[in-house]
Amino acid sequence: MTPRDFQLVLLRRMADFHPELVEDARLELGASVADMREANKRWQAMSRSPHARSAAARYRSALGPPETEAERTVGDFECASWQWPLSLWPGLRFEVLVAPDGTAWNAWLVRAPGAGAPPLRTLEDLTPWSCTVDEAARAFPPARPLEGSAPTRSGLILTVPDAQGVRREVVAEFTWGLLQRTTVRDELPEHGS
Template identity: 55%
Template structure:
């Protein structure tokens, strides 16, 4: 997220009480983890990094399970992982993951372009506030873009990292 919002990332680093060296080391470990081709599997890695999920629920229509973890930096967001069957040797695989609003946490009021501030809203919140909205691939695997329509008919594209708003393109 520091690619798009370095000042916010620096503020977050300070809020967590981490040094720049600790931040770089954590990023190095994350990059190594996320690119590892072998090991216990992606879901196990999330559990080893975040502990047991705060909540879980089954979406029977898709034979999927949604797991959510709280995050120390964002109390009003959760890290969400959707898992489902693979049909292979492993019984489940991660279908997707990203940041979502915590149950009961107030979502921002999104009425205009001015309400879209970095790190303030999730992709689902923008899509719901400004229909019609159409997601598409972003510039990296952790990024998505969302084409949407502002009141008055103006079309815009927003970029999200891990499901959190970063910028308008």
């Protein structure tokens, strides 16, 4: 398993939402559809083997030593943040949060240190692959988390103005922490109505 293979694994999960973006990214990596299937098959075998290494060890095995390692506090929880660059998303890093006992409890794409976050002001700014979970939550507080439909998926309920300034309740869906799609649920009443 190489960093290229690992990126194919990430893409495989994103293909359910935007096969056209995944196709372009796969071609950018110089990989075939068979390469993507094989990388995913190997990753699943590594994950499900009775002799499987920990998730944290699997990420290090596939991606090598992290570009950065830092201590992080999330609420009352102390953990380590490991980050790796990925060629498909130069402005992002793949981050794994690791508990003191070595358990990887979160793995997703985050904005790279020093890279500017995209301007997120309206619903129209929430385009596929434009932002991370953290960026959407910060841009449109208060964000309410939703459980994802698969282990690598998550969601947020956001209140977002559209281009005309109408406030809308939106479900934003993410795979590996990267925005995949938004679905408008309701138009909300104006403040004071």
